[in-house]
Amino acid sequence: MSFFKRSPSDSSSNYGGIPSKMPTPIRQRSPMPTKQFLSPPSVDPEPFYLLKDPPISGPGSEVTGETHMISHYGLEHSYNKFSTKKLKEQLSAFLPLLPGNIDTVSSQDNSSLQSVIEKPPITKEITTFTTGMLQGFKLHPGSIPDQYKLLHHQPAKKHKHKKHKRDHRIPELSEPMSAGAEAGGDNGHEKKHKKTKKHGDQDGEKKKRDKKKKKKKARQDPMHPGMPATHEGSGPGRP
Amino acid sequence: MSSSQPDKFEPLVENLERFIEITRQLGLVVSDFQPQGQAPLNQKLHMLVSSLQELDKNKEQVQDVQVPLELIYEYVDQGKNPQLYTKDCMERAVAKNELVKGKIETFRRFKKALVTELGKMFPEEIDRYKTVRGSDT
Numbered sequence: 001m002s003f004f005k006r007s008p009s010d011s012s013s014n015y016g017g018i019p020s021k022m023p024t025p026i027r028q029r030s031p032m033p034t035k036q037f038l039s040p041p042s043v044d045p046e047p048f049y050l051l052k053d054p055p056i057s058g059p060g061s062e063v064t065g066e067t068h069m070i071s072h073y074g075l076e077h078s079y080n081k082f083s084t085k086k087l088k089e090q091l092s093a094f095l096p097l098l099p100g101n102i103d104t105v106s107s108q109d110n111s112s113l114q115s116v117i118e119k120p121p122i123t124k125e126i127t128t129f130t131t132g133m134l135q136g137f138k139l140h141p142g143s144i145p146d147q148y149k150l151l152h153h154q155p156a157k158k159h160k161h162k163k164h165k166r167d168h169r170i171p172e173l174s175e176p177m178s179a180g181a182e183a184g185g186d187n188g189h190e191k192k193h194k195k196t197k198k199h200g201d202q203d204g205e206k207k208k209r210d211k212k213k214k215k216k217k218a219r220q221d222p223m224h225p226g227m228p229a230t231h232e233g234s235g236p237g238r239p
Numbered sequence: 240m241s242s243s244q245p246d247k248f249e250p251l252v253e254n255l256e257r258f259i260e261i262t263r264q265l266g267l268v269v270s271d272f273q274p275q276g277q278a279p280l281n282q283k284l285h286m287l288v289s290s291l292q293e294l295d296k297n298k299e300q301v302q303d304v305q306v307p308l309e310l311i312y313e314y315v316d317q318g319k320n321p322q323l324y325t326k327d328c329m330e331r332a333v334a335k336n337e338l339v340k341g342k343i344e345t346f347r348r349f350k351k352a353l354v355t356e357l358g359k360m361f362p363e364e365i366d367r368y369k370t371v372r373g374s375d376t
Contacts (some may be wrong), residue, residue: 035246048368065339069332079333082326099263103318112316126292134281143271229242 251297258290 070079087093090103106112129137164220268276282296310324358365 031351048371051371054372064343065336066343069336070329075329078325082322082329087320087322087326089320089323090314091318094322098259099266105318106316114316115309117311122291126295128288128290128292129281131285134284137280137284138277139269139272139280140276141272141276144269147271226274 251294251301252273254290254293254297258294258346261287261290 040207063069070076092098092101095102107114261283265280265287268280268283272280310321313319314321314324331357354365355366
Protein backbone atom coordinates (compact mmCIF):
# COMPACT_ATOMS: atom_id res chain seq x y z
CA MET A 1 0.00 0.00 0.00
CA SER A 2 3.01 2.24 -0.17
CA PHE A 3 2.39 3.75 -3.59
CA PHE A 4 -0.60 4.38 -5.71
CA LYS A 5 -0.53 4.35 -9.44
CA ARG A 6 -2.80 7.00 -10.82
CA SER A 7 -5.09 6.42 -13.69
CA PRO A 8 -4.62 8.80 -16.62
CA SER A 9 -8.03 10.38 -16.02
CA ASP A 10 -6.96 11.64 -12.62
CA SER A 11 -3.80 13.34 -13.82
CA SER A 12 -5.54 16.66 -14.51
CA SER A 13 -7.16 16.96 -11.11
CA ASN A 14 -5.38 18.54 -8.19
CA TYR A 15 -5.83 16.84 -4.84
CA GLY A 16 -5.70 19.42 -2.17
CA GLY A 17 -2.48 21.15 -3.16
CA ILE A 18 -0.76 18.01 -4.37
CA PRO A 19 0.74 18.61 -7.80
CA SER A 20 -1.27 16.91 -10.47
CA LYS A 21 1.73 15.53 -12.28
CA MET A 22 3.55 13.48 -9.78
CA PRO A 23 6.65 11.63 -10.81
CA THR A 24 5.83 8.06 -11.52
CA PRO A 25 7.36 6.03 -8.72
CA ILE A 26 9.81 3.35 -9.66
CA ARG A 27 8.01 0.13 -9.51
CA GLN A 28 9.50 -2.05 -6.87
CA ARG A 29 9.19 -5.72 -6.57
CA SER A 30 7.58 -7.06 -3.47
CA PRO A 31 9.69 -9.49 -1.48
CA MET A 32 6.71 -11.78 -1.49
CA PRO A 33 6.24 -13.95 -4.56
CA THR A 34 3.36 -12.88 -6.75
CA LYS A 35 1.65 -16.22 -6.31
CA GLN A 36 0.87 -15.37 -2.73
CA PHE A 37 -0.95 -12.16 -3.58
CA LEU A 38 -4.45 -12.21 -2.35
CA SER A 39 -6.48 -10.94 -5.20
CA PRO A 40 -9.71 -12.30 -6.50
CA PRO A 41 -9.46 -13.15 -10.19
CA SER A 42 -12.25 -10.76 -11.05
CA VAL A 43 -10.47 -7.72 -9.60
CA ASP A 44 -7.47 -6.24 -11.34
CA PRO A 45 -4.75 -5.69 -8.72
CA GLU A 46 -2.79 -3.40 -11.00
CA PRO A 47 -3.13 -0.12 -9.06
CA PHE A 48 -1.46 -1.64 -6.01
CA TYR A 49 1.92 -3.10 -5.60
CA LEU A 50 4.14 -3.77 -2.61
CA LEU A 51 1.01 -5.22 -1.16
CA LYS A 52 1.71 -7.96 1.29
CA ASP A 53 -0.66 -10.70 2.19
CA PRO A 54 -2.56 -9.94 5.36
CA PRO A 55 -1.61 -12.17 8.26
CA ILE A 56 -3.78 -15.24 8.39
CA SER A 57 -5.65 -15.21 11.64
CA GLY A 58 -6.74 -18.32 13.41
CA PRO A 59 -5.15 -21.35 15.04
CA GLY A 60 -1.73 -22.26 13.71
CA SER A 61 -1.13 -18.80 12.34
CA GLU A 62 2.04 -16.85 12.95
CA VAL A 63 2.53 -15.87 16.59
CA THR A 64 2.97 -12.15 17.00
CA GLY A 65 3.37 -9.87 19.96
CA GLU A 66 -0.37 -9.41 19.94
CA THR A 67 -0.93 -12.85 21.40
CA HIS A 68 -0.42 -13.39 25.09
CA MET A 69 2.79 -15.39 25.01
CA ILE A 70 2.55 -16.79 28.53
CA SER A 71 -0.80 -18.41 27.85
CA HIS A 72 0.19 -19.35 24.29
CA TYR A 73 3.07 -21.46 25.56
CA GLY A 74 1.10 -22.75 28.55
CA LEU A 75 3.24 -21.06 31.18
CA GLU A 76 0.48 -19.50 33.27
CA HIS A 77 1.11 -21.88 36.15
CA SER A 78 4.83 -21.09 36.26
CA TYR A 79 4.21 -17.38 35.87
CA ASN A 80 1.65 -17.31 38.66
CA LYS A 81 3.96 -19.36 40.85
CA PHE A 82 6.90 -17.02 40.37
CA SER A 83 4.94 -13.79 40.45
CA THR A 84 2.93 -14.54 43.59
CA LYS A 85 5.39 -16.59 45.64
CA LYS A 86 8.25 -14.73 47.18
CA LEU A 87 11.50 -16.49 46.32
CA LYS A 88 14.43 -16.70 48.65
CA GLU A 89 17.48 -15.02 47.23
CA GLN A 90 20.11 -17.48 48.43
CA LEU A 91 21.41 -20.28 46.27
CA SER A 92 21.11 -22.63 49.23
CA ALA A 93 17.32 -22.19 49.03
CA PHE A 94 17.43 -23.77 45.58
CA LEU A 95 20.02 -26.43 46.50
CA PRO A 96 19.27 -27.14 50.16
CA LEU A 97 21.10 -30.48 50.28
CA LEU A 98 24.41 -29.19 49.01
CA PRO A 99 27.05 -29.29 51.77
CA GLY A 100 29.05 -26.23 52.76
CA ASN A 101 28.31 -22.55 52.45
CA ILE A 102 27.33 -21.93 48.82
CA ASP A 103 25.75 -18.51 49.25
CA THR A 104 29.04 -16.64 48.98
CA VAL A 105 30.29 -14.97 45.82
CA SER A 106 32.27 -17.70 44.09
CA SER A 107 34.98 -15.40 42.80
CA GLN A 108 36.17 -14.98 46.39
CA ASP A 109 37.36 -18.58 46.66
CA ASN A 110 38.01 -19.19 42.94
CA SER A 111 35.12 -21.63 42.66
CA SER A 112 33.17 -19.84 39.95
CA LEU A 113 31.56 -21.72 37.09
CA GLN A 114 32.68 -18.89 34.84
CA SER A 115 36.32 -19.84 35.36
CA VAL A 116 35.48 -23.50 34.59
CA ILE A 117 33.75 -22.48 31.35
CA GLU A 118 36.47 -20.07 30.24
CA LYS A 119 39.41 -22.21 31.33
CA PRO A 120 38.42 -25.87 31.55
CA PRO A 121 40.70 -27.52 34.10
CA ILE A 122 40.70 -30.89 32.34
CA THR A 123 41.23 -30.82 28.62
CA LYS A 124 42.47 -34.36 28.19
CA GLU A 125 40.84 -37.65 29.00
CA ILE A 126 40.12 -38.37 32.67
CA THR A 127 42.35 -41.25 33.77
CA THR A 128 42.42 -43.16 37.02
CA PHE A 129 45.23 -42.67 39.51
CA THR A 130 48.17 -45.02 39.34
CA THR A 131 49.94 -46.18 42.50
CA GLY A 132 52.73 -43.72 41.82
CA MET A 133 50.28 -40.85 41.50
CA LEU A 134 48.66 -41.75 44.81
CA GLN A 135 51.98 -41.26 46.56
CA GLY A 136 51.31 -37.54 46.31
CA PHE A 137 48.19 -37.95 48.44
CA LYS A 138 49.93 -39.36 51.49
CA LEU A 139 48.79 -37.36 54.48
CA HIS A 140 50.08 -36.89 58.00
CA PRO A 141 47.72 -37.72 60.86
CA GLY A 142 46.01 -34.80 62.52
CA SER A 143 43.30 -32.27 61.90
CA ILE A 144 43.55 -29.36 59.51
CA PRO A 145 43.22 -25.73 60.65
CA ASP A 146 39.70 -24.45 61.13
CA GLN A 147 39.78 -22.02 58.22
CA TYR A 148 40.15 -24.94 55.79
CA LYS A 149 37.21 -26.84 57.17
CA LEU A 150 34.91 -25.29 54.62
CA LEU A 151 32.72 -28.33 54.17
CA HIS A 152 31.73 -28.33 57.81
CA HIS A 153 30.65 -24.73 57.71
CA GLN A 154 26.95 -24.69 57.12
CA PRO A 155 25.30 -21.37 56.38
CA ALA A 156 23.97 -19.86 59.54
CA LYS A 157 20.22 -20.08 59.53
CA LYS A 158 18.50 -16.88 60.35
CA HIS A 159 16.22 -17.38 63.31
CA LYS A 160 13.32 -15.08 63.22
CA HIS A 161 13.08 -13.11 66.39
CA LYS A 162 9.76 -13.86 67.96
CA LYS A 163 8.00 -10.67 68.69
CA HIS A 164 6.09 -10.58 71.89
CA LYS A 165 2.55 -9.42 71.75
CA ARG A 166 3.14 -7.04 74.59
CA ASP A 167 5.90 -5.36 72.65
CA HIS A 168 3.35 -4.62 69.98
CA ARG A 169 0.66 -3.50 72.31
CA ILE A 170 2.71 -1.08 74.34
CA PRO A 171 3.59 1.20 71.43
CA GLU A 172 0.05 0.93 70.12
CA LEU A 173 -1.33 2.07 73.42
CA SER A 174 1.34 4.60 74.08
CA GLU A 175 1.12 6.11 70.61
CA PRO A 176 -2.36 7.59 70.95
CA MET A 177 -1.43 8.81 74.40
CA SER A 178 1.68 10.47 73.18
CA ALA A 179 -0.16 11.69 70.09
CA GLY A 180 -2.84 13.16 72.28
CA ALA A 181 -0.24 14.73 74.50
CA GLU A 182 1.51 16.13 71.47
CA ALA A 183 -1.71 17.39 69.95
CA GLY A 184 -2.98 18.99 73.10
CA GLY A 185 0.10 19.00 75.25
CA ASP A 186 -0.68 22.34 76.86
CA ASN A 187 -4.13 21.18 77.90
CA GLY A 188 -2.66 18.20 79.68
CA HIS A 189 -0.32 20.41 81.60
CA GLU A 190 -3.14 22.80 82.43
CA LYS A 191 -5.19 19.94 83.80
CA LYS A 192 -2.32 18.88 86.01
CA HIS A 193 -1.82 22.43 87.17
CA LYS A 194 -5.48 22.87 87.89
CA LYS A 195 -5.47 19.72 89.99
CA THR A 196 -2.49 20.89 92.00
CA LYS A 197 -4.01 24.33 92.38
CA LYS A 198 -7.25 22.84 93.61
CA HIS A 199 -5.35 20.68 96.04
CA GLY A 200 -3.38 23.70 97.25
CA ASP A 201 -6.55 25.77 97.62
CA GLN A 202 -8.21 23.06 99.68
CA ASP A 203 -5.24 22.95 102.04
CA GLY A 204 -5.30 26.73 102.44
CA GLU A 205 -8.99 26.74 103.23
CA LYS A 206 -8.50 24.04 105.85
CA LYS A 207 -5.72 26.06 107.43
CA LYS A 208 -7.93 29.18 107.48
CA ARG A 209 -10.75 27.20 109.05
CA ASP A 210 -8.38 25.80 111.68
CA LYS A 211 -7.11 29.30 112.48
CA LYS A 212 -10.65 30.64 112.86
CA LYS A 213 -11.58 27.74 115.12
CA LYS A 214 -8.52 28.34 117.26
CA LYS A 215 -9.37 32.05 117.53
CA LYS A 216 -12.92 31.29 118.55
CA LYS A 217 -11.73 28.79 121.10
CA ALA A 218 -9.23 31.28 122.47
CA ARG A 219 -11.94 33.91 122.82
CA GLN A 220 -14.46 31.56 124.32
CA ASP A 221 -12.01 29.78 126.61
CA PRO A 222 -12.42 31.20 130.14
CA MET A 223 -9.33 29.44 131.39
CA HIS A 224 -7.07 31.36 129.07
CA PRO A 225 -8.79 34.65 128.43
CA GLY A 226 -5.78 36.71 127.59
CA MET A 227 -3.90 33.98 125.82
CA PRO A 228 -3.30 35.00 122.37
CA ALA A 229 -3.85 32.56 119.61
CA THR A 230 -0.96 31.45 117.50
CA HIS A 231 -0.02 33.99 114.79
CA GLU A 232 -2.58 36.25 116.31
CA GLY A 233 -0.59 39.38 115.86
CA SER A 234 -0.01 38.78 112.23
CA GLY A 235 -3.48 37.50 111.45
CA PRO A 236 -5.32 39.43 108.84
CA GLY A 237 -8.73 38.92 110.40
CA ARG A 238 -7.86 40.72 113.59
CA PRO A 239 -10.10 43.69 114.26
CA MET B 240 9.67 -28.79 28.81
CA SER B 241 8.85 -32.08 27.19
CA SER B 242 8.05 -35.20 29.17
CA SER B 243 11.26 -36.96 28.00
CA GLN B 244 13.50 -34.38 29.61
CA PRO B 245 13.32 -35.60 33.23
CA ASP B 246 14.57 -39.04 32.10
CA LYS B 247 17.31 -37.35 30.17
CA PHE B 248 18.60 -35.43 33.18
CA GLU B 249 18.11 -38.15 35.77
CA PRO B 250 21.46 -39.97 35.25
CA LEU B 251 23.29 -36.65 35.28
CA VAL B 252 21.61 -35.57 38.49
CA GLU B 253 22.34 -38.92 40.15
CA ASN B 254 25.99 -38.79 39.14
CA LEU B 255 26.31 -35.21 40.34
CA GLU B 256 24.82 -36.13 43.70
CA ARG B 257 27.19 -39.11 43.98
CA PHE B 258 30.15 -36.89 43.12
CA ILE B 259 29.17 -34.31 45.73
CA GLU B 260 28.76 -37.02 48.36
CA ILE B 261 32.21 -38.48 47.61
CA THR B 262 33.71 -35.00 47.81
CA ARG B 263 32.03 -34.45 51.16
CA GLN B 264 33.33 -37.77 52.51
CA LEU B 265 36.81 -36.92 51.22
CA GLY B 266 36.63 -33.63 53.06
CA LEU B 267 35.69 -35.41 56.28
CA VAL B 268 38.51 -37.94 55.96
CA VAL B 269 41.07 -35.25 55.20
CA SER B 270 39.95 -32.72 57.82
CA ASP B 271 40.71 -35.09 60.67
CA PHE B 272 43.13 -37.57 59.19
CA GLN B 273 43.81 -40.74 61.12
CA PRO B 274 46.92 -42.92 60.75
CA GLN B 275 44.87 -45.80 59.32
CA GLY B 276 42.99 -43.49 56.99
CA GLN B 277 45.32 -43.67 53.98
CA ALA B 278 43.64 -46.70 52.41
CA PRO B 279 40.11 -45.22 52.67
CA LEU B 280 41.46 -41.97 51.30
CA ASN B 281 42.93 -43.70 48.26
CA GLN B 282 39.67 -45.53 47.75
CA LYS B 283 37.72 -42.29 47.88
CA LEU B 284 40.10 -40.72 45.38
CA HIS B 285 39.53 -43.62 42.97
CA MET B 286 35.79 -43.25 43.43
CA LEU B 287 36.07 -39.52 42.76
CA VAL B 288 37.89 -40.10 39.48
CA SER B 289 35.47 -42.79 38.34
CA SER B 290 32.58 -40.48 39.23
CA LEU B 291 34.14 -37.76 37.12
CA GLN B 292 34.44 -40.21 34.24
CA GLU B 293 30.75 -41.04 34.59
CA LEU B 294 29.91 -37.37 34.57
CA ASP B 295 31.99 -36.92 31.45
CA LYS B 296 29.95 -39.62 29.74
CA ASN B 297 26.73 -37.83 30.66
CA LYS B 298 27.66 -34.78 28.63
CA GLU B 299 26.75 -36.56 25.39
CA GLN B 300 23.14 -36.84 26.52
CA VAL B 301 22.84 -33.12 27.25
CA GLN B 302 24.70 -31.67 24.28
CA ASP B 303 21.57 -29.96 22.98
CA VAL B 304 20.77 -28.28 26.29
CA GLN B 305 21.54 -24.59 26.28
CA VAL B 306 22.04 -22.78 29.54
CA PRO B 307 22.12 -18.96 29.48
CA LEU B 308 25.50 -17.65 30.53
CA GLU B 309 23.79 -14.79 32.35
CA LEU B 310 22.17 -17.35 34.63
CA ILE B 311 25.56 -18.86 35.49
CA TYR B 312 27.57 -15.66 35.81
CA GLU B 313 25.05 -13.34 37.39
CA TYR B 314 23.11 -15.72 39.57
CA VAL B 315 24.79 -19.06 40.41
CA ASP B 316 28.28 -17.58 40.68
CA GLN B 317 26.94 -14.77 42.83
CA GLY B 318 25.29 -17.20 45.25
CA LYS B 319 21.78 -16.29 44.14
CA ASN B 320 18.77 -18.47 43.56
CA PRO B 321 18.59 -19.27 39.80
CA GLN B 322 14.80 -19.25 39.98
CA LEU B 323 15.09 -15.48 40.31
CA TYR B 324 16.45 -15.45 36.76
CA THR B 325 13.42 -17.39 35.52
CA LYS B 326 11.17 -14.96 37.34
CA ASP B 327 12.98 -11.94 35.86
CA CYS B 328 12.84 -13.45 32.37
CA MET B 329 9.12 -14.08 32.61
CA GLU B 330 8.42 -10.62 33.92
CA ARG B 331 10.52 -9.07 31.17
CA ALA B 332 8.75 -11.20 28.55
CA VAL B 333 5.33 -10.14 29.82
CA ALA B 334 6.37 -6.46 29.82
CA LYS B 335 7.74 -6.73 26.28
CA ASN B 336 4.65 -8.62 25.19
CA GLU B 337 2.45 -5.84 26.48
CA LEU B 338 4.61 -3.23 24.76
CA VAL B 339 4.47 -4.95 21.37
CA LYS B 340 0.78 -5.55 21.76
CA GLY B 341 0.30 -1.84 22.37
CA LYS B 342 2.37 -0.98 19.30
CA ILE B 343 0.36 -3.34 17.12
CA GLU B 344 -2.85 -1.84 18.39
CA THR B 345 -1.54 1.67 17.70
CA PHE B 346 -0.53 0.74 14.17
CA ARG B 347 -3.94 -0.80 13.59
CA ARG B 348 -5.60 2.44 14.63
CA PHE B 349 -3.19 4.38 12.46
CA LYS B 350 -4.00 2.20 9.47
CA LYS B 351 -7.71 2.65 10.03
CA ALA B 352 -7.31 6.43 10.26
CA LEU B 353 -5.07 6.46 7.19
CA VAL B 354 -7.52 4.45 5.10
CA THR B 355 -10.34 6.75 6.21
CA GLU B 356 -8.41 9.88 5.32
CA LEU B 357 -7.14 8.44 2.05
CA GLY B 358 -10.70 7.46 1.22
CA LYS B 359 -11.60 11.12 1.33
CA MET B 360 -8.81 12.07 -1.07
CA PHE B 361 -8.67 8.97 -3.28
CA PRO B 362 -12.11 7.41 -3.03
CA GLU B 363 -11.86 5.23 -6.11
CA GLU B 364 -8.48 3.78 -5.25
CA ILE B 365 -9.47 3.10 -1.69
CA ASP B 366 -12.65 1.41 -2.84
CA ARG B 367 -10.60 -0.84 -5.05
CA TYR B 368 -8.13 -1.39 -2.29
CA LYS B 369 -10.92 -2.39 0.07
CA THR B 370 -12.25 -4.75 -2.56
CA VAL B 371 -8.83 -6.38 -2.88
CA ARG B 372 -8.25 -6.56 0.83
CA GLY B 373 -11.75 -7.58 1.80
CA SER B 374 -12.38 -7.74 5.52
CA ASP B 375 -8.79 -6.93 6.40
CA THR B 376 -9.37 -3.20 5.98
